[in-house]
Amino acid sequence: MSDLEPPFRPREKIVEKQKYFQNIPKHTYLKGRFDKVTSVAIPAALAATSLFLIGRGIYNMSLGIGKKD
Template sequence: MSEEPPFRPREKLLEKQKRFQSIQKHTYLKGPFDKVTSVAIPAALAATSIYLIARGIYNMSHGVGKKE
């Protein structure tokens, strides 16, 4: 059985490990665009769902938007 070569050189791996271990942020916010994917997108989804729920409750309570 032959051993597979690594995908990335060991030196590069150690360099990236040191970089990520030295950052004092949360694990899921360490990349450059992680704030967009883990904060902005869920916040936008929550805001739109709250808006749609509130609009539905308003329409039901006032009888607006009924199909005849």
């Protein structure tokens, strides 16, 4: 095995990224640049939308709105 593949990234870049991510005092899943959007904002928006739709459904059922005859 004399012909080894070259690495995808230079070793210096990997070490630099490792130092950056290991020294951030945040949770592991919030260390990237856009991680707040994907792990906080999107689930919060989905939860708010589902709670609104559930509330609207309960309101409509209690008043008999939208019944099919």
